[in-house]
Amino acid sequence: MTKVLISDKLSDDAVRVLEARGIEVTFDPSLGKDAEKLKAALPGHHGWAIRSASRATAQLIASSPDLKVIGRAGIGVDNIDIPAATAAGIAVMNTPFGNAITTAEHAIAMMFALARQIPQANESTHAGKWEKSRFMGRELYGKTLGLIGCGNIGSIVADRAQGLHMKVVAFDPYLTAERAVELGVEKLELQDLLARADFITLHTPLTDQTRNILDAGALSKTKKGVRIINCARGGLIDEAALLDALETGQVAGAALDVFETEPATDNPLFGRDDVVCTPHLGAATEEAQENVAVQIAEQIADYLLTGAVTNALNMASVSAEEAPKLKPYIALAEKLGSLCGQLTATGVTGIELSYAGQVTGLNTAPMTAAAVAAALAPALQGVNTVNAVSVAKDRGIQISETKTDKSPNFGATITVTIRTEKGERSITGATFGGEPRVTRIGEMRLEASFAAHMLYVVNDDKPGFIGKLGDLMGEAGVNIATFNLGRHSAGGEAVALIATDDAVGKDLLRQVRDLPNVKSAQALAF
Numbered sequence: 201m202t203k204v205l206i207s208d209k210l211s212d213d214a215v216r217v218l219e220a221r222g223i224e225v226t227f228d229p230s231l232g233k234d235a236e237k238l239k240a241a242l243p244g245h246h247g248w249a250i251r252s253a254s255r256a257t258a259q260l261i262a263s264s265p266d267l268k269v270i271g272r273a274g275i276g277v278d279n280i281d282i283p284a285a286t287a288a289g290i291a292v293m294n295t296p297f298g299n300a301i302t303t304a305e306h307a308i309a310m311m312f313a314l315a316r317q318i319p320q321a322n323e324s325t326h327a328g329k330w331e332k333s334r335f336m337g338r339e340l341y342g343k344t345l346g347l348i349g350c351g352n353i354g355s356i357v358a359d360r361a362q363g364l365h366m367k368v369v370a371f372d373p374y375l376t377a378e379r380a381v382e383l384g385v386e387k388l389e390l391q392d393l394l395a396r397a398d399f400i401t402l403h404t405p406l407t408d409q410t411r412n413i414l415d416a417g418a419l420s421k422t423k424k425g426v427r428i429i430n431c432a433r434g435g436l437i438d439e440a441a442l443l444d445a446l447e448t449g450q451v452a453g454a455a456l457d458v459f460e461t462e463p464a465t466d467n468p469l470f471g472r473d474d475v476v477c478t479p480h481l482g483a484a485t486e487e488a489q490e491n492v493a494v495q496i497a498e499q500i501a502d503y504l505l506t507g508a509v510t511n512a513l514n515m516a517s518v519s520a521e522e523a524p525k526l527k528p529y530i531a532l533a534e535k536l537g538s539l540c541g542q543l544t545a546t547g548v549t550g551i552e553l554s555y556a557g558q559v560t561g562l563n564t565a566p567m568t569a570a571a572v573a574a575a576l577a578p579a580l581q582g583v584n585t586v587n588a589v590s591v592a593k594d595r596g597i598q599i600s601e602t603k604t605d606k607s608p609n610f611g612a613t614i615t616v617t618i619r620t621e622k623g624e625r626s627i628t629g630a631t632f633g634g635e636p637r638v639t640r641i642g643e644m645r646l647e648a649s650f651a652a653h654m655l656y657v658v659n660d661d662k663p664g665f666i667g668k669l670g671d672l673m674g675e676a677g678v679n680i681a682t683f684n685l686g687r688h689s690a691g692g693e694a695v696a697l698i699a700t701d702d703a704v705g706k707d708l709l710r711q712v713r714d715l716p717n718v719k720s721a722q723a724l725a726f
């Protein structure tokens with residue numbers, strides 16, 4: 201039975217969605233904080249749904265042999281070792297939109313809290329003080345808001361801030377000029393944003409490029425008295441440098457939802473009147489948590505049950521509608537890649553997938569990934585459909601696709617061509633009643649189904665070969681299930697693709713190779 205582990209606090213809706221799809225769910229939010237308990241719990245689970253408490257480390261991934269998908273109910277995936285997951289063939293998915301509005305609203309709320317010192321005034325008023333003159337605020341109207349990062353959340357913040365009649369400027373190297381115009385945002389370099397913004401809000405992922413994007417140097421270039429909001433990730437601001445800048449008054453205030461170390465229970469910024477803090481609450485609304493829980497549960501269920509891929513960070517998307525249509529072609533591509541890979545000596549320099557006929561109208565990326573993974577499997581350990589194309593590229597193996605609308609003899613065919621330093625080999629196949637078949641090996645036509653055990657023989661097309669081969673197999677007790685022949689011309693080179701009920705052992709293979717007119721023989725496994 202398909203099983204999913206939920207190791208963080210997720211809305212019950214996730215359990216409901218998964219169970220309704222026939223998936224068994226282990227829901228234990230206490231596991232996320234305890235790597236040892238997680239290690240013990242993960243085996244036997246095919247899917248793993250997390251928020252931010254669980255860390256999907258390389259060690260945990262390595263000790264989770266059954267895992268096929270990790271789903272982050274949220275946006276940031278900095279708690280998942282994506283390269284390790286990819287190497288292990290595990291899809292990594294997130295929910296890029298489910299909590300974006302909620303997080304943008306939190307950033308706006310934090311901006312108001314800073315501008316009007318609402319948390320401090322609240323505390324003072326509850327304490328029975330009536331400190332009207334202590335809490336002189338700043339108006340947002342007409343002020344400049346600087347966005348560092350203008351993606352999903354940044355652009356929602358921009359929209360809300362424009363509603364407040366703020367001028368919005370943005371630093372985001374990936375923001376196109378057209379998109380900036382569409383958003384009504386002025387695109388700036390970071391230095392210019394620092395010099396002009398009255399408020400700065402961060403909305404980038406935490407990466408090597410963004411870590412400490414607001415360090416001592418950057419903070420020294422801001423307008424004196426700037427106010428800073430971080431509802432993205434701790435680590436984007438150098439906390440020690442921020443503390444210094446608050447001390448000197450270079451920064452008038454900071455509102456922080458995220459911290460370098462979380463859970464943040466002890467931080468030098470705590471206890472200051474000019475700092476407003478929340479405990480990573482950016483995504484914490486009922487609406488957002490329902491959204492991300494339902495979305496990640498559906499994505500995990502779709503992937504495990506149908507092969508549909510949505511919002512994956514390490515593989516091509518396949519919609520739920522496409523998945524059943526692609527399934528037989530993915531199986532065909534995988535079998536052809538495997539056959540071609542088993543028949544090809546090492547030294548692969550390129551793999552080409554040629555799609556012809558109806559299949560060209562479909563999403564061919566998952567077929568190519570399946571063929572490449574299967575073709576490289578005999579030579580490379582650990583290659584799988586998630587990492588195949590990137591593994592191939594890392595090794596200088598060129599992957600290419602060609603497409604032609606016309607398929608000469610069948611509705612749709614796929615041809616896998618493997619190029620090596622010595623030459624190339626092409627194998628073509630088609631589906632019959634949804635089942636994969638070989639229809640051509642090089643220029644030789646034949647028609648063969650795939651079986652778990654097969655024997656591939658190249659011989660001169662001379663009388664008596666089939667009888668002698670049959671006798672040999674019979675004497676060895678290996679039953680022939682199907683026997684398919686192809687040849688260039690009468691008396692020329694021929695091939696036999698034979699399905700057997702048991703594997704052809706080394707001794708029998710040697711005897712087959714010793715038969716008259718046999719040029720080569722190879723045992724195959726699928």
Ligand SMILES: NC(=O)C1=CN([C@@H]2O[C@H](COP(=O)(O)OP(=O)(O)OC[C@H]3O[C@@H](n4cnc5c(N)ncnc54)[C@H](O)[C@@H]3O)[C@@H](O)[C@H]2O)C=CC1
Pocket residue numbers: 274275276277296299300303348349350351352353354371372373374375403404405406409410431432433457458480481482483484
């Ligand atoms: N506090 C919370 O509870 C939450 C925090 N987040 C955080 O917010 C971050 C942003 O989320 P989205 O807007 O949905 O992501 P997004 O991917 O839509 O936008 C991120 C933007 O950052 C930009 N960017 C990347 N590198 C940059 C750089 N070096 N300098 C400037 N801009 C750069 C990208 O071009 C992109 O436009 C997430 O990565 C996550 O860490 C997200 C949800 C909730």
Ligand SMILES: O=C(O)CCC(=O)C(=O)O
Pocket residue numbers: 251252273274275276277299480482483484
């Ligand atoms: O799950 C959460 O509460 C945090 C959300 C978050 O940080 C994210 O989606 O990146």
